[in-house]
Amino acid sequence: MGVAVDNSGLVWLISYFELLTFNGQEFKEIQYSDPFNDNESGYSQILIDADNIVWLYGNEQIYSIQEHKWQKHNTGLSKETYVITMSNNPVSKEIFVSSPEGVAIYKNQKWNFINQKKVKELPSTNIYFTQRDSNNRLWIGSSSGTIIMDKHNKPIPSDSFPAIIKKKTITDMTEDNQGNLFLSLYDFEAKKEEEIYMDFIIYHTNGSYTEFTLENSGLTTNKDLTNTLYDKEDDILWIATFNAGLIRYDLKKDTWENYHSKNSMLPTSKITDMAFDKNYNLYLATDQGLVKLEKR
Numbered sequence: 001m002g003v004a005v006d007n008s009g010l011v012w013l014i015s016y017f018e019l020l021t022f023n024g025q026e027f028k029e030i031q032y033s034d035p036f037n038d039n040e041s042g043y044s045q046i047l048i049d050a051d052n053i054v055w056l057y058g059n060e061q062i063y064s065i066q067e068h069k070w071q072k073h074n075t076g077l078s079k080e081t082y083v084i085t086m087s088n089n090p091v092s093k094e095i096f097v098s099s100p101e102g103v104a105i106y107k108n109q110k111w112n113f114i115n116q117k118k119v120k121e122l123p124s125t126n127i128y129f130t131q132r133d134s135n136n137r138l139w140i141g142s143s144s145g146t147i148i149m150d151k152h153n154k155p156i157p158s159d160s161f162p163a164i165i166k167k168k169t170i171t172d173m174t175e176d177n178q179g180n181l182f183l184s185l186y187d188f189e190a191k192k193e194e195e196i197y198m199d200f201i202i203y204h205t206n207g208s209y210t211e212f213t214l215e216n217s218g219l220t221t222n223k224d225l226t227n228t229l230y231d232k233e234d235d236i237l238w239i240a241t242f243n244a245g246l247i248r249y250d251l252k253k254d255t256w257e258n259y260h261s262k263n264s265m266l267p268t269s270k271i272t273d274m275a276f277d278k279n280y281n282l283y284l285a286t287d288q289g290l291v292k293l294e295k296r
Contacts, residue, residue, distance in 0.1 A: 234280070
């Protein structure tokens with residue numbers, strides 16, 4: 001299940017084979033029949049960009065919806081591949097489509113493609129996550145490590161960054177008001193059970209980093225971190241997990257809180273996605289449906 005909220009406050013949801021909207025009172029199913037695509041594998045990715053355009057990966061196609069009009073996009077990916085994640089940058093107005101064949105980038109109504117044929121320094125063509133930070137650096141997490149590129153999409157020397165970033169795969173990134181980056185990292189090449197976990201770090205603007213662990217923070221799991229969101233008004237970091245509920249980190253007070261099915265009104269501890277509305281109310285997509293947390 002995935003969730004996104006548009007500029008009007010309308011909540012968009014994908015749930016298996018359904019695309020739904022929720023206006024605060026009722027759910028409505030959005031149906032679309034593509035005459036040139038008979039695939040019915042369902043929806044797996046959704047986001048809404050800065051121009052209030054809804055982007056979907058469904059039935060093995062990339063679609064955008066603007067003012068009720070659907071458009072199918074040719075990203076350059078082959079029909080044999082699939083999309084792992086979709087992300088967007090509201091400032092640069094880029095859409096990033098990460099896949100086993102590379103990353104497709106949409107900007108100014110054009111698609112560009114990055115893979116090992118175009119960038120030999122790319123650790124692997126199997127791309128899990130892509131995002132651009134406020135310094136215009138492009139972060140690409142591949143199955144064999146992470147590469148960082150400059151504003152022209154040229155690789156930055158790897159010795160400029162800590163080994164923990166280079167050797168592992170970035171799976172999620174959120175930035176605070178000061179430009180510090182909160183990174184989720186995973187080692188896809190780990191072989192032993194005790195090595196299979198996620199690192200969660202703050203990459204500071206001075207180039208150093210702080211690693212959060214189960215021992216030195218309020219993290220309640222080091223596996224299955226779903227995604228993170230940053231509340232710019234209150235300096236709060238939200239961390240969704242698929243096995244330990246929702247984690248709230250107050251950066252000003254340096255305090256942590258964990259909400260799950262046993263200590264709160266959350267119906268489940270399995271969160272698959274989350275999104276803010278314009279007032280920073282938080283919507284959670286869970287295995288038990290949609291949950292709204294109103295801002296305090």
